[in-house]
Amino acid sequence: EVQLLESGGGLVQPGGSLRLSCTVSGFTFSSYAMNWVRQAPGKGLEWVSGISGSGSSTYYADSVKGRFTISRDNSKNTLYLQMNSLRAEDTAVYYCAKDLGLVPAAAHFDYWGQGTLVTVSS
């Protein structure tokens, strides 16, 4: 059974940092690209970042480029999102989502975690 479990969310002050983790099981982690998708309270879905199966290629939405860093440890079946210079508008539930292929190339997210809430507020 495929499972994705996010952790690391919480309350952080504007300008602060936070690192999210997503631990997966039930599939060969290194064979698939992974993504982070967020949802602000009462709002729609927004793709944040993606990473290839090997970790050699990374992709970012313009809204987080230069502030967020996606990475993965295939030996630990874990995906990460390092978030720096956080802003109030980054407040959202962050979901990790498994991609269909080895490299992000479609909006095909076949499995999702339950999400972790990040709140940026003073």
Next chain:
Amino acid sequence: QSVLTQAPSASGTPGQRVTISCSGSSSNIGSNHVYWYQQLPGTAPKLLIYRSNQRPSGVPDRFSGSKSGTSASLAISGLRSEDEADYYCAAWDDSLSGPVFGIGTKVTVL
């Protein structure tokens, strides 16, 4: 403002057919497959339709997708109370080099 345009709400009575539209451009829907996600209240999104008209295993055939040009649609036939949810369309955008979502359509079963 989302790259893909969806009506914010739709409704129907049990047993009716409801159609949700998603409009994009040549850089996204016009040149790539469309995906649909269902998000039940308080839960994570779930893949409902992939490659514009394919259903993952376990998704009832009451749900169907289609695409024409720069628009796509999701149809729910035989509407049930458990279909009450938010539905999002998504597609890869070649100009942005990433996936984009619609704002979501909230389906209410009257």
